[in-house]
Amino acid sequence: MSNQDLYFTAQQIEINQAPLQSKIFVEGPPGCGKTTAAVQRSLTMIASGIPAESILVLVPQRTLGLHYTNAYRQVEFMPGAEPDVVTLGGLGQRMVQLFWPLVAERAGFQQPLRPPTFLTLETAQYYLARIVFPLIEKGYFQSAVINKNRLLSQILDNLNKAAVVGFDYQQTSARLKSAYPNDPAKHTLFDQAQECAQQFRKYCLAHHLLDFSLQYEVFHRFLWGEPAVRGYLNQRYRHLIFDNVEEDVPITHDIVAQWLPELDSALLLYDQQGGYRLFLGADTLTSHSLARMCAQQIECAQSLVTSPATESLQSDLAACVLRESQSPDPQSETAVEFSYHHFFPQMIDQVAEQIASLVKDQAVPPGQIAVLSPFLSDSLRFSLVNRLQEHNIASRSHRPSRSLREEPAARCLLTWAQIAHPAWQMKPDPEEFRSALIQTLDGLDWLRAHLLGQIVYSPNRADGELGSFYQIKPPIQDRITHLQGQRYEALRAWLQAYRAGEPVALDVFLSRFFGEVLSQPGYAFHNNMEAASVAYRLVESVQKFRRGVPEAQDFPLNTGFDYLNMVNQGVFAAQYLQPYQPASDDAVLIMPAYTFLMTNHPVRVQFWLNIGSRNWWERIDQPLTHPYILSREWPSNQPWTDADDWNTNQKALERLVRGLIRRCSEKVIMTSVEIDESGQEQKGPLMQAAQSLVRRLNSLKGAEHD
Numbered sequence: 001m002s003n004q005d006l007y008f009t010a011q012q013i014e015i016n017q018a019p020l021q022s023k024i025f026v027e028g029p030p031g032c033g034k035t036t037a038a039v040q041r042s043l044t045m046i047a048s049g050i051p052a053e054s055i056l057v058l059v060p061q062r063t064l065g066l067h068y069t070n071a072y073r074q075v076e077f078m079p080g081a082e083p084d085v086v087t088l089g090g091l092g093q094r095m096v097q098l099f100w101p102l103v104a105e106r107a108g109f110q111q112p113l114r115p116p117t118f119l120t121l122e123t124a125q126y127y128l129a130r131i132v133f134p135l136i137e138k139g140y141f142q143s144a145v146i147n148k149n150r151l152l153s154q155i156l157d158n159l160n161k162a163a164v165v166g167f168d169y170q171q172t173s174a175r176l177k178s179a180y181p182n183d184p185a186k187h188t189l190f191d192q193a194q195e196c197a198q199q200f201r202k203y204c205l206a207h208h209l210l211d212f213s214l215q216y217e218v219f220h221r222f223l224w225g226e227p228a229v230r231g232y233l234n235q236r237y238r239h240l241i242f243d244n245v246e247e248d249v250p251i252t253h254d255i256v257a258q259w260l261p262e263l264d265s266a267l268l269l270y271d272q273q274g275g276y277r278l279f280l281g282a283d284t285l286t287s288h289s290l291a292r293m294c295a296q297q298i299e300c301a302q303s304l305v306t307s308p309a310t311e312s313l314q315s316d317l318a319a320c321v322l323r324e325s326q327s328p329d330p331q332s333e334t335a336v337e338f339s340y341h342h343f344f345p346q347m348i349d350q351v352a353e354q355i356a357s358l359v360k361d362q363a364v365p366p367g368q369i370a371v372l373s374p375f376l377s378d379s380l381r382f383s384l385v386n387r388l389q390e391h392n393i394a395s396r397s398h399r400p401s402r403s404l405r406e407e408p409a410a411r412c413l414l415t416w417a418q419i420a421h422p423a424w425q426m427k428p429d430p431e432e433f434r435s436a437l438i439q440t441l442d443g444l445d446w447l448r449a450h451l452l453g454q455i456v457y458s459p460n461r462a463d464g465e466l467g468s469f470y471q472i473k474p475p476i477q478d479r480i481t482h483l484q485g486q487r488y489e490a491l492r493a494w495l496q497a498y499r500a501g502e503p504v505a506l507d508v509f510l511s512r513f514f515g516e517v518l519s520q521p522g523y524a525f526h527n528n529m530e531a532a533s534v535a536y537r538l539v540e541s542v543q544k545f546r547r548g549v550p551e552a553q554d555f556p557l558n559t560g561f562d563y564l565n566m567v568n569q570g571v572f573a574a575q576y577l578q579p580y581q582p583a584s585d586d587a588v589l590i591m592p593a594y595t596f597l598m599t600n601h602p603v604r605v606q607f608w609l610n611i612g613s614r615n616w617w618e619r620i621d622q623p624l625t626h627p628y629i630l631s632r633e634w635p636s637n638q639p640w641t642d643a644d645d646w647n648t649n650q651k652a653l654e655r656l657v658r659g660l661i662r663r664c665s666e667k668v669i670m671t672s673v674e675i676d677e678s679g680q681e682q683k684g685p686l687m688q689a690a691q692s693l694v695r696r697l698n699s700l701k702g703a704e705h706d
């Protein structure tokens with residue numbers, strides 16, 4: 001629906017028609033039309049002669065800016081003369097780049113004349129790993145039962161929290177310890193994490209490297225107060241639209257509070273009951289205090305998404321979560337459905353069938369259906385996508401970060417890279433080799449791959465060469481089939497030729513191998529768009545790694561070894577940010593629940609999978625960090641208790657339930673299983689709340705009959 005087709009609400013008209021120089025704070029529930037009104041207002045401003053490039057649209061994360069970028073794409077702006085849609089981190093990075101000479105020395109960089117290198121998550125993990133792994137060998141982090149990747153990301157998380165909440169990162173351990181006064185084991189972990197963070201920061205300052213926390217800190221502490229920088233920003237931007245203020249972090253709010261009086265106009269949009277990015281430092285209190293800085297306040301009360309029935313369901317289920325005695329509204333019943341199953345696969349089959357019936361019998365567009373769960377495991381995603389495919393229904397799954405290592409296509413490419421570079425002395429085990437064969441030769445089954453692999457590959461072979469298909473005994477050749485044998489031989493010849501020549505950087509190797517072998521007819525990547533896109537992202541990830549590691553410029557070949565080493569140790573390509581594509585009407589969305597909340601895409605029907613799982617309620621265990629204790633609200637020296645855990649989990653579930661239902665216009669279908677994927681019995685708090693709602697609705701009916 002384009003904006004021309006909408007009848008704007010009174011509040012939307014008020015926002016759109018407010019005088020051009022106004023500073024307005026709009027608040028309301030999600031789905032009351034705030035973003036739509038803001039997009040419209042910016043277009044009205046541009047139509048009235050305000051230069052588009054003087055409008056800054058600030059969002060807490062890129063997905064939340066999609067409505068703006070999509071709308072601006074429809075308008076023909078001159079190149080460079082369009083509104084800027086950015087996060088404060090993005091803006092900060094640009095400023096650091098631009099004003100580097102002004103700030104490098106003052107910020108403590110030891111080689112201020114060298115240009116800054118901005119680290120990605122992976123390159124930051126790489127440098128941090130070089131500090132942390134030797135310490136692990138010495139016995140650090142022994143009591144933390146988490147994998148290396150999570151260890152690294154929690155140390156980086158502490159640095160990020162300090163930067164965005166606004167405290168000295170060297171105080172992190174003291175803050176955490178004061179919340180657990182009687183837990184020496186935790187104290188040791190916090191101190192060790194702190195020591196790693198300190199060494200990492202020292203290394204970054206010595207080598208002009210900036211991870212996210214340092215970018216943010218340099219911008220906030222050293223550039224924001226500089227008259228030259230402020231002058232530049234004030235000349236460039238005169239109008240601010242700040243959407244989803246409640247999902248942003250305190251330092252962004254501080255900066256905006258100081259900036260507001262200097263701007264010509266501002267429109268700030270606040271979602272009530274939001275703050276889902278708490279893990280990343282989002283702070284609803286500091287965000288709401290911005291209301292005082294705006295002369296005009298507008299409240300939108302009416303959701304344009306929910307029906308009266310889903311609105312009631314939202315309030316009734318939230319009451320059950322919080323165990324408040326509230327008599328439900330009978331119409332809630334029409335907006336919810338429950339389905340119970342013994343086992344996980346039955347639940348998946350049933351969900352797929354229900355979706356097929358919604359699409360085929362009730363003409364619900366697939367894009368108006370979302371399947372949500374707290375986490376999206378590979379097996380869950382895989383089974384659901386497959387079941388839907390059997391019904392000819394397209395789906396789109398999105399996880400904000402995925403491990404490339406988990407992608408079979410990426411593992412396959414990296415296995416061949418190891419075989420192509422014997423000097424690295426990284427020999428895949430026979431199982432990895434067999435999987436690579438299955439992933440590579442189109443139509444090769446497990447048994448044939450096993451036969452072929454057993455004969456042609458041995459990790460013990462000193463020269464690392466692969467055996468030839470033609471030396472295999474004819475009856476076995478027949479079993480493997482000559483067609484697959486020829487394909488294997490062409491692959492082997494390619495690798496042999498590569499090994500005979502000068503090796504190239506890993507990303508170059510991967511692109512060539514993909515282009516010249518894997519994507520050719522007869523190989524499994526041919527016409528396989530998903531595998532191709534994984535290959536592309538892997539190449540990009542290696543490339544970014546090579547470019548982000550300055551010493552790699554001199555030794556590009558070592559980078560390949562380092563990269564693979566990190567992958568093998570479980571560090572990365574542990575995570576990459578999947579580009580988020582805006583939702584389309586022809587594919588069912590399959591997403592983690594919190595990711596869905598950040599896509600700004602309401603739907604008609606939601607499926608909540610396995611509501612008995614405690615993951616709907618419980619925070620993931622983070623032994624080295626803590627989102628609440630490291631927030632501004634948490635008083636120093638106040639102990640964190642089990643009751644705090646319980647209360648925050650309750651509050652988070654209530655917020656999640658409300659947030660999801662407020663993005664649903666017709667029905668929520670809640671599914672549960674007795675025994676989950678890992679064989680556990682399921683009866684978590686969301687399930688208990690749902691059961692309590694059923695009881696309350698039933699007793700209401702009982703009362704009616706009486």
Ligand SMILES: Nc1ncnc2c1ncn2[C@@H]1O[C@H](COP(=O)(O)OP(=O)(O)OP(=O)(O)O)[C@@H](O)[C@H]1O
Binds near residue numbers: 001029031304
């Ligand atoms: N005047 C209107 N009439 C009908 N539908 C509308 C109107 N304004 C917006 N919508 C639709 O309502 C939905 C929510 O709108 P919008 O995203 O602008 O709300 P919001 O308050 O910004 O929500 P969120 O906080 O989730 O971003 C969208 O699907 C949008 O197309």
